[in-house]
Amino acid sequence: MSILSKMLKNKQKKRQDDNYRQKQDPLKPEDLPILRDFQENISRIKEEVGNSSDVNIREFKIGTHKGALVYVDGLASSIAIADYILETVMEAEVPEGPVDIFQFMLDKTMALGSVKTIDNWNQVYDSLFSGDTVIFLQGSNKAISGETKGWERRSITEPTTQLSIRGPKDSFTETLRTNTALIRRRIKSPNLRVDSMKIGAVSQSDIAILYIKGIANEKIVGEVKERLQRINIDSILGSGYLEQLIEDQTWTTFPTTYHSERPDVVTSHLLEGRIAIVVDGTPFVVTVPAIFIQFFQAPDDYYSRFDISTGIRLLRILAFLIAVIGPSVYIAATTFHQEMIPTTMAIAIASQRENVPFPAFVEALIMEVTFEILREAGLRLPRAVGQAVSIVGALVIGQAAVQAGFVSPVMVIVVSITAIANFSTPVFAMAIAARLVRFVLMGLATMLGFYGIMLGIMFMSIHLCSLRSFGIPYMMPLAPFNLRNQQDAFVRFPIWAMKNRPMFISKGNMQRTGENQKPGPPKQSENQSKNGEE
Amino acid sequence: MKKTLIILLVFIMSVPVLSACWNQKELTDLAFVMALGIDRGEDDLYHISFQLVNPGNVSAGQTGGGQGLPIAVYKSNGRTMTEAARNATKEVSRRLYYAHTNLVVISEDVARDRNLMLNLLDAFARDPEFRTTTELVIARDSTAEEIVTTLTILDKLPVTKVTKEIKFTEAMKGENKSVNIDEIIDGITGNGKEPIANGYRLIGMKEEASKATNLQKTTTDAFLAADGLAVFKDGALIDWIESNKSRGIIWVLDKAKSTDITLKWKGKKNALSIVPIRSKTKVSTIFKKGKPVINVKIENEGWISEANTAINLMDPKTIIKIEKLTENEIKKEVKSSVKEAQRLKCDIFGFGDIVHKANPKVWRKLKGNWNNYFADIEVNVKVNSYVRREGVRTNPFWSDINK
Numbered sequence: 001m002s003i004l005s006k007m008l009k010n011k012q013k014k015r016q017d018d019n020y021r022q023k024q025d026p027l028k029p030e031d032l033p034i035l036r037d038f039q040e041n042i043s044r045i046k047e048e049v050g051n052s053s054d055v056n057i058r059e060f061k062i063g064t065h066k067g068a069l070v071y072v073d074g075l076a077s078s079i080a081i082a083d084y085i086l087e088t089v090m091e092a093e094v095p096e097g098p099v100d101i102f103q104f105m106l107d108k109t110m111a112l113g114s115v116k117t118i119d120n121w122n123q124v125y126d127s128l129f130s131g132d133t134v135i136f137l138q139g140s141n142k143a144i145s146g147e148t149k150g151w152e153r154r155s156i157t158e159p160t161t162q163l164s165i166r167g168p169k170d171s172f173t174e175t176l177r178t179n180t181a182l183i184r185r186r187i188k189s190p191n192l193r194v195d196s197m198k199i200g201a202v203s204q205s206d207i208a209i210l211y212i213k214g215i216a217n218e219k220i221v222g223e224v225k226e227r228l229q230r231i232n233i234d235s236i237l238g239s240g241y242l243e244q245l246i247e248d249q250t251w252t253t254f255p256t257t258y259h260s261e262r263p264d265v266v267t268s269h270l271l272e273g274r275i276a277i278v279v280d281g282t283p284f285v286v287t288v289p290a291i292f293i294q295f296f297q298a299p300d301d302y303y304s305r306f307d308i309s310t311g312i313r314l315l316r317i318l319a320f321l322i323a324v325i326g327p328s329v330y331i332a333a334t335t336f337h338q339e340m341i342p343t344t345m346a347i348a349i350a351s352q353r354e355n356v357p358f359p360a361f362v363e364a365l366i367m368e369v370t371f372e373i374l375r376e377a378g379l380r381l382p383r384a385v386g387q388a389v390s391i392v393g394a395l396v397i398g399q400a401a402v403q404a405g406f407v408s409p410v411m412v413i414v415v416s417i418t419a420i421a422n423f424s425t426p427v428f429a430m431a432i433a434a435r436l437v438r439f440v441l442m443g444l445a446t447m448l449g450f451y452g453i454m455l456g457i458m459f460m461s462i463h464l465c466s467l468r469s470f471g472i473p474y475m476m477p478l479a480p481f482n483l484r485n486q487q488d489a490f491v492r493f494p495i496w497a498m499k500n501r502p503m504f505i506s507k508g509n510m511q512r513t514g515e516n517q518k519p520g521p522p523k524q525s526e527n528q529s530k531n532g533e534e
Numbered sequence: 535m536k537k538t539l540i541i542l543l544v545f546i547m548s549v550p551v552l553s554a555c556w557n558q559k560e561l562t563d564l565a566f567v568m569a570l571g572i573d574r575g576e577d578d579l580y581h582i583s584f585q586l587v588n589p590g591n592v593s594a595g596q597t598g599g600g601q602g603l604p605i606a607v608y609k610s611n612g613r614t615m616t617e618a619a620r621n622a623t624k625e626v627s628r629r630l631y632y633a634h635t636n637l638v639v640i641s642e643d644v645a646r647d648r649n650l651m652l653n654l655l656d657a658f659a660r661d662p663e664f665r666t667t668t669e670l671v672i673a674r675d676s677t678a679e680e681i682v683t684t685l686t687i688l689d690k691l692p693v694t695k696v697t698k699e700i701k702f703t704e705a706m707k708g709e710n711k712s713v714n715i716d717e718i719i720d721g722i723t724g725n726g727k728e729p730i731a732n733g734y735r736l737i738g739m740k741e742e743a744s745k746a747t748n749l750q751k752t753t754t755d756a757f758l759a760a761d762g763l764a765v766f767k768d769g770a771l772i773d774w775i776e777s778n779k780s781r782g783i784i785w786v787l788d789k790a791k792s793t794d795i796t797l798k799w800k801g802k803k804n805a806l807s808i809v810p811i812r813s814k815t816k817v818s819t820i821f822k823k824g825k826p827v828i829n830v831k832i833e834n835e836g837w838i839s840e841a842n843t844a845i846n847l848m849d850p851k852t853i854i855k856i857e858k859l860t861e862n863e864i865k866k867e868v869k870s871s872v873k874e875a876q877r878l879k880c881d882i883f884g885f886g887d888i889v890h891k892a893n894p895k896v897w898r899k900l901k902g903n904w905n906n907y908f909a910d911i912e913v914n915v916k917v918n919s920y921v922r923r924e925g926v927r928t929n930p931f932w933s934d935i936n937k
Contacts, residue, residue: 334561339633339663343566346634347691350561351589359560449557 032121034143038136041143042068045124055128060086062109063094065101066138075131077150084111085133085146102140114147129204153178159261161428166303171261176206176280182263183210183278187270191215197228199242203235206280207242210266216273217507220470224275224288238282246288248468253436255429256469258290265299273506289469289505291476293489295430296320306494313492319421323434326418327364328445328453330411334360336449352408361446363407367415368442370397372435375419472504494518565628568605568693569637571673571682572654574644579611580654582618583679584630585637585693592690603746604690607683615657632663636693638670638715639678639734645764645771652769655722658715666716669697672764672771674733681734683744684758687751696758700732703760708784708793709777710760722769725901726886730783733762733774767880767905775874782871785864786830786883788815795836797859799843807840808860808921817885819892822912826889826896832864832917841930848928853921861917868915881908 035041042057049055059068067089071081088109094101106115118124119142124134131149156178159171172179180194195209207228211221227246236242243257244250258274260266261283266276269287277286296316301309333341334349341349356363374393381389401407418438425431437460444452467474477485485502487493496517500510566587575581584607591602608625612618622630638658644650658664673681682692689695700712713731721729738756742748748755763780764771775783784790790813799805813834819826838847838856846852875882886904890897900907 335558338559338561338564338631339665343568343634343636344694346561347566347587347589347592350564350566351592353561354590356562446558 034119034121034124034136034141036139036141038066038068038138038140041136042070044121045070058086060089062089062092062101062105062137063099065094067105067135069133069135070128071133071148072128072131075129075151076133076148077131080112080148080150081133085109085135085148102137102142102144105135105137106144110144110146112146112148116145118143118145126204130206156182162260162262162265162299162426164262164299164303167262167299168264170263172263172266172278172283172285174281174283176208176278179263179278179283179285180208180210183267183270183276186263186267187212192270195225197225199228199231200233200235203237205236207236208278210270210276210278212270212273214508215271215501215506216275217505219507220289220472220505221275223470224277228277236279239277239279239284239286240282242277242279243286248470252463252467253433254292254464254467254474255295255427255433256290256467256474258287258294258427259284259429260287260427261285262299268299268302272501289472291469291472291505292464292474293476293478295425295427297488297492298426301492302495306492310491314490316424316426317490319424320430320434323418323422323425323431324437325441325453325457326421327368327414327438328441328456329450330414331360331364331442332445332449332453335446349408349410352410355405356408357406361442363411364414364442367397367407367411368418368439371415371419476502476504559629559631563628564631565626566634567630567632568635568691569639569682569696570635571607571639571641571678572644573641573678574647574650575611578650579613580615580618580644580650581609581611581679582615582622583682584608584610584619584622584626585682586626586630587691603685605685605692607679607744609679615654632661633665635664635668636697638668639673639681640670641673641678642675642764642771644678645672645731645766648768648770651771652722655715655719659719666719667714669700670713670715670718671696671700671732671734671760674735674761674764674774676736676740680736680740680743681758684736684756685744685746685748686758687749687754692758696734699758700760704784704789705791706793707781708790709780710763711784711787711789718766721766724887725904726881726888726890726897727884728880728882728905729766730775730882731764731766731771732760733764735759735761765875765878765880765882767878772880773878775871775878779867779871779874782868783875783882785813785815785832785868786817786871788813788817790815794839795860795863797856797863799845799859802843805841805843805845806838806856806859807842808836808856809839810834810836810919811922817883817888819885819888821893821896824896825912826885826893826900827912827914828885828888830868830913830915832868832915834860834864834917834919835922836860836919837922838924841924842932843930844932844935846929846933847924857919857921860919860921864917864919865915868917869913872913872915876909876911879905879909881905885911885913 035044042059045055045057054073055070056073057068057070059066061067069081069085088111089105092104092109094104106117116123116127118127118134123145124143127134127145131147131151133146133148135144135146137143153175154173156170156173158169170182172182184192184194189212191213193209193211193213197207197209198204199207209221209224209228224246228242231242231245233241233245239259243255243259247256249256258269260269266285266287270276274287274289277288279286296313298312298316301313334353338346353360358366374389374397378386378389378393398412402409402412422431422434425434437456441453441456444456446452448455465473465475465479473480476482477489482503484500487498487500488502492498496513496519499513501512503510566589567584568587569585571583571585573581573583586606586608588602588604588606592604608622610618610622610625612621619630640651640654644654658668659666671681684692686692686695689698697712700710703710704712710732711730713729718729718731721727735758736743736756737759738754740756742754743756762777763775763783765773765775781790781793790810792810792813795808795810796804797806797808813832815833816831818829818831820829821827841847872883881904885908886897886901889900
């Protein structure tokens with residue numbers, strides 16, 4: 001594996017060098033100043049966008065001065081342009097005599113919330129393609145950019161991948177500002193910082209880095225920003241791209257960054273000192289650093305009482321274990337350790353396997369692969385034919401295969417339990433890791449039985465312990481063990497007992513709850529004194 | 535340099551994988567040996583019957599037909615256990631698998647021969663697949679082969695019938711006791727306790743026992759039943775203790791949970807039936823002039839399950855009387871059992887171990903000749919019995935009839 005990575009690295013280096021030569025690509029306009037001749041400017045825009053049909057240019061006259069406004073149809077709101085720019089421009093009464101028409105326009109005619117003065121072409125294109133309107137005036141080497149963003153955006157809907165029973169029903173959308181607003185609405189503190197960035201040489205995607213000053217670890221904030229700035233790529237089409245460019249370790253199946261479409265989850269992560277990265281165009285917000293146990297925490301853990309959520313969390317961890325070792329235990333027990341199965345069960349399994357033509361491993365592999373194909377097909381299928389897959393899957397795998405004697409009913413049970421257990425992991429990124437590890441363990445179990453499974457689990461544990469997420473050990477707070485952080489690991493403590501933020505991830509303000517927060521009826525003495533007053 | 539190291543590491547790491555499927559055995563290639571029957575063949579050969587399970591005919595799943603018989607018995611001969619087992623592979627299409635063996639039946643013939651008996655036990659204890667917790671019984675008045683080939687009606691697997699039956703009768707009647715190979719070996723090697731084993735008998739028409747037709751009747755022509763306890767001394771069976779005297783042994787060994795005690799009441803025979811629900815036995819020793827005396831103390835709680843006479847059960851004095859009678863009855867049984875064991879000069883109760891623990895010095899002197907010493911040892915039995923309730927009726931209807 002490491003040899004492979006080395007080779008890849010070398011190749012990458014070469015490619016990077018090639019890229020670097022082309023880096024000053026012709027697509028990106030240089031930082032040229034805007035010219036005084038506005039006709040020149042207009043023709044330059046036309047030339048550079050290649051007369052693209054969606055770039056609209058409208059010339060107008062204000063007083064005796066000529067001007068033109070440029071906007072992208074579909075990105076900018078035509079109503080805003082008509083009502084708050086054109087109307088005021090046309091009705092404006094330009095005073096007689098020499099007048100600074102640029103300043104006049106800025107002061108008197110732009111009935112918009114945000115208006116900027118810009119003076120180079122980079123800024124022109126920036127505003128243009130983010131939905132703003134750019135106004136050029138004759139004789140001015142500056143331009144006005146007015147905020148008229150108004151493209152079609154998806155409204156906030158219920159989350160579709162991370163469901164919760166008691167939690168809020170809103171989820172992130174594809175619009176960066178909506179997403180930051182959803183978070184801002186939950187943390188009304190000036191300490192919530194939103195730093196912006198553009199990544200992607202061609203796509204120029206907007207990215208916002210959110211953290212709470214005083215709670216987040218400044219070192220990690222710095223590291224995140226540095227890693228983001230280091231990215232040199234043509235485009236970022238989603239937070240998934242970004243994750244892969246900033247994670248600590250590529251050679252692992254386990255996710256070292258967390259992503260969520262739930263604003264409440266991201267908010268709680270921010271309050272634990274984590275850093276959120278919002279990417280324009282994705283409804284999934286990335287939070288870092290991410291640790292292993294975090295992927296077993298579901299939002300409902302915090303909305304329901306601690307005893308219930310502890311029980312459910314332990315159940316989830318158990319389900320994860322089943323999803324990882326389920327089929328391999330079956331293989332190991334039936335091909336190596338028959339003595340471990342209770343006699344009656346061993347005979348029952350043996351009787352079912354009597355007519356199965358394949359060894360246990362092949363049988364398990366066939367079933368598992370079939371199930372994975374089914375799942376993948378179900379995911380990619382047009383919704384209208386989705387039912388067909390489930391019927392065919394249930395009939396073919398569940399019944400026909402068993403009746404034909406190709407697989408034993410026990411195997412079907414094992415595969416189903418594994419599959420269901422796999423779905424109970426709250427974060428898909430971790431569930432998918434379990435799927436991959438499962439196949440490796442199945443191979444090991446076939447060769448070495450339980451000994452092989454133990455070897456596999458040992459390697460997995462060592463690997464997990466070696467992982468870091470932005471410098472934070474992945475297995476915190478288990479390895480290194482930290483007693484104070486156990487409050488939210490396997491057992492979720494009552495909210496009033498979760499006194500501190502996680503160590504290392506958060507730095508500075510560590511205290512979460514005040515003293516004596518344990519609820520209860522008023523004490524006897526207080527009661528009496530109150531009654532006495534009455 | 536680093537590259538070579540990495541390549542080397544990859545090679546080293548693949549070593550355990552290269553041994554590929556070592557010791558792998560598919561479930562369908564195994565023949566589960568459920569029970570072993572050991573008889574004496576000609577020329578002092580072991581004649582061994584392997585009771586194999588036919589999985590397809592046992593479970594009632596979709597694939598199982600349930601048409602044929604649940605078990606198949608193969609037989610082979612050999613000078614040793616191993617030889618016989620290997621000879622059997624000539625007849626069986628699968629690998630004989632002993633991890634699920636639940637029962638070993640030894641014929642009385644073999645058990646009485648010290649050599650044959652002892653040679654068996656090492657094979658059982660040494661084989662990693664074979665469990666030493668396997669139940670061991672002695673075939674009485676029938677060959678081990680006959681016991682192993684018998685079909686049973688309630689349980690599809692005859693083995694289940696035998697092992698479960700012994701466990702339940704131990705708990706409900708207390709004349710037999712579950713004995714496994716480990717206990718036998720412990721008893722043979724130790725000085726302070728001699729082993730016992732259950733006797734098993736095939737009752738009825740022996741030639742019908744292994745036929746499928748035997749399963750198509752509600753009252754089978756031939757069936758298996760526990761009968762008596764075999765007493766071992768010096769590694770060989772010396773005698774039997776019959777059922778009527780074996781209950782006392784189970785009392786002393788503290789294995790009795792429940793049983794039934796029938797009492798006489800005011801001249802009427804079989805008038806009362808007492809069923810213990812809890813029982814605790816403590817065996818201790820005291821030394822009188824350096825000689826050990828054994829004290830057996832039995833604490834016992836029970837209820838009245840039958841009262842077939844006019845008796846006032848509402849009167850506490852009656853209850854106390856019943857308790858006294860029960861105590862005497864138990865005492866009598868225990869005493870007779872002890873006497874029987876003393877007659878055989880065989881310490882099956884483990885009194886020797888108790889003396890050993892109480893006074894190792896005295897034990898060292900007695901150790902060599904313990905069984906003879908045991909024959910004359912003084913054993914005091916004390917029973918405390920309590921009647922806790924009398925069922926869902928108070929006074930029996932007999933009281934009303936006589937009015």
